[in-house]
Amino acid sequence: MDNKLISQLKIDKNSVIPIYYQIAKMFEGYIYEGKLKPGEVLPPEHEIAENFGISRMTVRRAISELINLGLVFTQKGKGTFVSEPKLNDVTFELGDFYEETSKKGMTPSSTLLGVRIVRANKTLSEKLAVPLGTSCLYFSLVLAADNEPLVYEKKYVKYTKQKPILEVELKDPSLSSLAVTHGSHFPTTSKRVLHASIATKEETSVLEVKENTPVFVVEQTVYDAEKKPVGWGKSVYRGDRYKLTSYIGWSANNIK
């Protein structure tokens, strides 16, 4: 890297903005603008420190910000280098239904279709690792945005405690909160599997869609601290209405 770069911009030591943040933003800018390209090396830490008359620890703090952003990486004995943007790995986020819906300016609502105690059949006994016939709490509900049904959920939790079902839970019976209240253990982990499918007859009627409508199916298992399953659920998302979007690479903002 051309040393002229780091002396061009000034640092305000008396600003309310931390020095490490100013330094980090400066390099972030250089990288986005292409003045620092992937694979290129940053100036040595001591040099940056001298240039701005600051401590090396402060420079390191700045660089650690850049590392957290994935913009650079370090190599002991060699230097700090600008990372290659990875454009082929993707992560799709599926957030909370209420938040997501509200963000889009729609009104979320949920309708409880049924709550009851059921005995575990073969599938459920395997999913929850309990003997056949064990008592389980069953919930089914529909989530809607502006009164258009979008998601159909079925949830099961181990029902060891004889606690009454609270009003609150009927409003938003999330699998993890159900497991806390009615299960025996504290949930700590959750596994979700997403696959594409076609709505079953039951699902077409609940979601008010035609036959052969594509859907996302998300299967969720909630585990306690001992890695034992305490809850299991299946959510069916309308594939024609629901999309998962993901942005990757640098400066992923402001696209749309």
Add this chain to the structure above:
Amino acid sequence: MDNKLISQLKIDKNSVIPIYYQIAKMFEGYIYEGKLKPGEVLPPEHEIAENFGISRMTVRRAISELINLGLVFTQKGKGTFVSEPKLNDVTFELGDFYEETSKKGMTPSSTLLGVRIVRANKTLSEKLAVPLGTSCLYFSLVLAADNEPLVYEKKYVKYTKQKPILEVELKDPSLSSLAVTHGSHFPTTSKRVLHASIATKEETSVLEVKENTPVFVVEQTVYDAEKKPVGWGKSVYRGDRYKLTSYIGWSANNIK
């Protein structure tokens, strides 16, 4: 937090393992074991420092590790607290086809169906933000695992340079690398949209599946530094074979 906790374990100052790492792992253990529960406060930094006879900066380095792991958060003037595990947000990862397939012990392969120059129709001209009829490079290929077709991809890039198509590209024409070679700009960002659908007639024949098979459709747009689209592609994943799994919360390891 009970102060006894932090004096129970010993720290080896002369170990090759950094002190900050030992401290971080200690608290990580307490949190996973439930000795430190969500919402509880950690001892003040100066107290931890005194207890182990180390510098406060080293303690802060340890805590910053815990923050990066999402296990704790800090509040100025108040303290450091154990986070609530968020079990309702999910991120699904869709990695590189070759890596993913190899990891599962299968043999990945790709078959190029066609490469040619096409003129942009309405859809393509909108996606790539070019005038109707602009020359574009078109690729279509099938990705298979153990000779079973799993993904059908179609890709288009702006074709400004008159470069010859290289052998290498035929093997793995990823959208971003195509854009580098044949487009006018350097790609920096990518947007992907995932939705559920049903295989079209063309797709059923290419993927060798029945009619009405559910599929994932991933639409990818690659942008250059000026946020202008340089490439666009559509990948169709067999929904019956392809699953996206996600683990969330604490200690998500070792489930299966």
Add this chain to the structure above:
DNA sequence: AAGTGGTCTAGACCACCGG
């Protein structure tokens, strides 16, 4: 006022890398 985390300094020693 007392206690907390946030920032910063000016050193130090180490392990690793290259010539």
Add this chain to the structure above:
DNA sequence: CGGTGGTCTAGACCACTTT
């Protein structure tokens, strides 16, 4: 060997929260 990043110290001052 000199240069690099990795760790650590023993202080300091600040802004914020609570009492």
